[in-house]
Amino acid sequence: MKRAYPLLVAALSAWCLLLSAWAQAEPLRVGSKRFTESYILAEIVAQTARAAGTTAEVRQGLGNTAIVYEALKSGQIDVYAEYTGTIAQEIVKDPAHTSLQDLNRALAPLGLAVGVPLGFNDGYALAMRRDMAGKLGIRSLSDLARHPTLRYGLSNEFVGRADGWKGLAQRYGLQAQPQGLDHGxxxxxxxxxxxxxxxxxxxxxxxxxxxxxxxxxxxQYFPRYDAVLLYRQDLPQKHPAAWAALQPLAGRISEAGMIHMNAQAELQGQGFAAIAQQFLAGGAKGAAPVADKAGSRSGFAAQLWQRLVADDLWRLTGQHLLLVLISVGAAALIAVPAGIALFPHTRLRALALGAAGVMQTIPSLALLAVLIAALGMIGRIPALVALTAYSILPILSNTCAGLAEVSPGLRHAGSALGMTHPQRMRWVELPIAMPTVIAGIRTACAIAIGTATIAAFIGAGGLGERIVTGLALNDSALMLAGALPAAVLALLSELFFELWERYLRRQRMRR
Structure with missing residues (x-):
């Protein structure tokens, strides 16, 4: 017994060392929202951490404030660039908190903190074409109330924010009904x-x-939106070297410098990582003129081809295929046995098909938002759950429809030969129903390939990453570079199932 104690202490010590080494090896996870500036700031934070010897990974384009905040709170990311006005209005929900000290007191119970003010204010505002504003004599928000027929196109997040359209309309007496549009x-x-x-x-x-x-x-409706880092309270302890390296970023980015970096992405078409690298090397200090990327490209087709064959094509395609195969496979494992079990029970079958149909009507982004809150995570798990839910209906309905095609005479013949119900299902009913079941799986694959592009909004990867980034930059070529490979995958899926069905028909003819 005495010899066991030293062995136990040694084992516990080794385990503690392993845990410590694992904690130190865990990467710093940097998140971003889905607009140009947030992409760039995330790259600046990640590259600064890497320069200090810390492994860092970037989870870009996670969506609006609610999604990125949920990812931070649940530990899916460690830090992201946020704005003081947004923290006060949307997270703390108290506009009176304007200083970092006030915000930190309010964030402490959530396990979060704010720091490293980056040096610029990126506020909300309304804008219109200069020629039209001059023609109508509009210079301020108060002037808009005199022109109720103006057409408003506002981002969906701004329409729903506490500091967004509703309060603005009340403050200025605006009666318009805005149209929701993506910001880009x-x-x-x-x-x-x-x-x-x-x-x-x-x-x-x-x-x-x-x-x-x-x-x-x-x-003075809009508060200040000073750019800061919103992070988990344990970040300085988990990654001390990275946290120390991030401190010199305080006050380093001017408003003119941020405009210049945004222009490099949106007008020149430079990559976010390259822009961040140039800034950290000492560039992008001012707002030098930036040429429009349209003037330097040799044509839309050439730009589209360049986007299509970029280095990330196979990585994103592999991620997309993985999402589709796992979700459709899981749906088939659920829906086919469920269809077999429910087929004899008319009422239960109708209830199950109705429930699956209701699930199909839920908008994909809404379902993803609900799953993030329910599961407490972002990324592939909620995306796979959503894709599986959408794939169940076509497989379940086709399984039931295929079994309904089996004539009562064949069932009676199987029973007359002494087959049990499982044997009759295995040798008679399922072979007849199989083409219809495969058609359901075929439909589920087509749905999953298209819907999987939405998964990029929550950091699940796939070809949707190109579409999400293209939306942020209003880059049609980049959006097509994500949509076209997805369309090719859909066509290849149709070809595969067509060949499979032909093979099954030949097998039945031989029998």
């Missing part, structure tokens, strides 16, 4: 004169590029 697409819409007024971030690069006038907030 709204710039194209206002340039094409499909809308008259849009919400902007004051560091957006396209404000001057498109000749927009930022309307004066003459009643």
């Amino acid at each position: 697409l709204a710039y194209e819409a206002i340039a094409q004169q499909h809308i008259d007024v849009m919400d902007i971030y004051t560091t957006d690069a396209k404000i001057d590029h498109l000749g927009l006038l930022v309307l004066e907030d003459d009643r």
Whole structure:
């Protein structure tokens, strides 16, 4: 017994050392929202940490504030760039908290903290075309109330925010019914004169590029949105070297510098990582003129081809295929046995098909948001659960439909030969129903390939990453570079199932 104690102490010590080594090896996970500036700031944070010897991974384009905040709170990411006004309004839900000290006191019970003010304010504002504003005599938000017929195209997040459209409309007496638009697409819409007024971030690069006038907030509705790092309280202890390296970022990014970096991405088409690397090397200190990327490209087709064959093609395609195969496989393992069990029970079968049909009607982004809150995580797990749920209905309904095609005479014949119910199902009913079941799996694959692109909104990877980034940059070529490979996967899936069905038909003819 005495010899056991030293062995136990040694084992516990070794286990503690292993845990410590694992904790030190755990990467710093940096998140971002789904707009240009957030992508760039995430790369700056990650590259700064890597320069200090810390392994860092970036989870880009996770969505709006609610999704990224949930990822931070649940430990899926460790830090991301946020804005003081957003923290006060959307997270702490107390506009009176304006200082870092106040915000840290309010965030402490959540296990979060805020620090490293980056040096610039990126506020919300409304803007319209300068020529139209001059024609109508509009210079401030108060002037908008005199023109109720103006068309508003506002980002969906701004429409729903506590510091967004609802409060703004009340403060200024605006009666318009805004149209919800993706922030990147709204710039194209206002340039094409499909809308008259849009919400902007004051560091957006396209404000001057498109000749927009930022309307004066003459009643001081919008708070300040100073850029800071929102992080988990244990970050300084888990990654001390990275945390020390991040401190010199305080005050380093000016508003002009941020506008310049946004322009490098949106107008020149430079990559986020390259922009961050240039900034950390000492560039992007001012707002030097940035050429429009349209002037330097040799044509849309050439740009599209460059995007299509980029280095990330096979990685993203592999991630996309993995999401589809796992989700459809899981749905088949659930739906086919369920269809067999429910087929004899008419009421239960109708109830199950109705429930699966209701699940199919839930918008994919809404379902993903619910799953993030329920599971407390982002990434592939909630994406796989959602894709599996969407794949169940076609497989379940086709399994029941295929079994209904088996004639009563064949069932009676099987029973007359002395077959048990499982034997009759195995040798008579399922072979007849199999083509219809395969058609259901075929439909589920087509649905999953298309829906899996949405998974990129919560950091699950796949070809949707290109689409999400393209939306943020309003880059049509990049969006197509994500959509076209997904379409090719859908066509290959159809070809595979067509060949499989032909093979099964030949097998039945031989028998």
